[in-house]
Amino acid sequence: MYNTDIRTVNMTRYITPLREGGSLPAIVECDDGFEYVIKFRGAGQGVKALIAELLGGEMARQIGLNMPELVLINLVDTFSKSEGDEEIQDLLKFSEGLNLGMSYLSGAITYDPLVSIAEPLAASKVVLLDSIITNIDRTHRNTNLLNWNKALWVIDHGASLYFHHSWDGWEDHSKRTFPMIKDHVLLKKATKLDEAAALIKSELTEEVINGIVNLLPEDWLSAKGIDANPEERKTVYKQFLNTRIANLDQLTKEAKNAR
Known part of the structure; x- marks a missing residue:
């Protein structure tokens, strides 16, 4: 829970x-x-x-x-x-x-794929998480990763879930693969994708996803430009994410092929 x-x-x-x-x-x-x-x-x-x-x-x-x-x-x-x-x-x-x-992580440095730390399981988890949430912004050009206290830290997921900028066809979108994973900055280091997938399935259960979505303030879900009520929007996010996780084997295969 x-x-x-x-x-x-x-x-x-x-x-x-x-x-x-x-x-x-x-x-x-x-x-x-x-x-x-x-x-x-x-x-x-x-x-x-x-x-x-x-x-x-x-x-x-x-x-x-x-x-x-x-x-x-x-x-x-x-x-x-x-x-x-x-x-x-x-x-x-x-x-x-x-x-x-x-x-604010004072003293953190931007992740550099040539010299920075990223152990294989962590890299694999980041790759698959970004496939689930359709994060288009974790590339060599803009890593959105930090090294702090000799460890890898993830930041900035704001470019994810791009389906919600146009809600039409969100159900179809939830079942698609994520070809842009081929450009992921951590893909080469993601050598434990199967292990990462098993862990993600065990941790991101439907109950957990529903709990995370329920953290969203109603204020955000009823903001100008959003035409459905907050509960309807929460339901869409829950169904979208739970469908993506249910299709994780397919996303894992896609990431392996991209490697």
């Missing part, structure tokens, strides 16, 4: 933008005294990127991958009034409410 909760904290200080991210995430401090990388609901892809980030991140944690803690960050509009940069000012203004934060 999945019974982990997501903490909610309040943003108290905007520290600095991370301009390497297209959606302009930032390092902020919150009222629990910790620093987080915040992903803003007012950025380009809106709450759908936050939904993908939360679901992908919690699934990664459930299968034993290193994943920074995720929190919901409440932001009030007062921060935009003291910001001099107009782009950041607008982002803060349009992000009032619940955003998503990830614990």
Whole structure:
């Protein structure tokens, strides 16, 4: 049974933008005294990127991958009034409410496929997780991986679940393979795909997936541009992910062939 909760904290200080991210995430401090990388609901892809980030991140944690803690960050509009940069000012203004934060790993370095650490089972789990959630953004060009404390950490799943940018045909999409896995940065190191698949099946049960999806704030599921009610949207995410996991043997075979 999945019974982990997501903490909610309040943003108290905007520290600095991370301009390497297209959606302009930032390092902020919150009222629990910790620093987080915040992903803003007012950025380009809106709450759908936050939904993908939360679901992908919690699934990664459930299968034993290193994943920074995720929190919901409440932001009030007062921060935009003291910001001099107009782009950041607008982002803060349009992000009032619940955003998503990830614990800031101070001193972490971007994963370099030529020199960085990635042991075979962890690499295999990342490859298959990305096949399940259709993560198009874990390539040599943009790894979305870190090395911290001599271990591999996964971050940034916001480009996953791209079916939800156009809900038409989501059932068909859930049954497809994921040919883009051939470009995955960890594919060559993923030599334990069968072992990883068995572990994922045991950990990502239907009950666990349903529990992870139930973490999604109703606020995100009823945001502007989403035309179904929150419970209907949760049902789609649950069915999509559970179907992908049920077809994991096919995805594993595809990854093996791509290697």
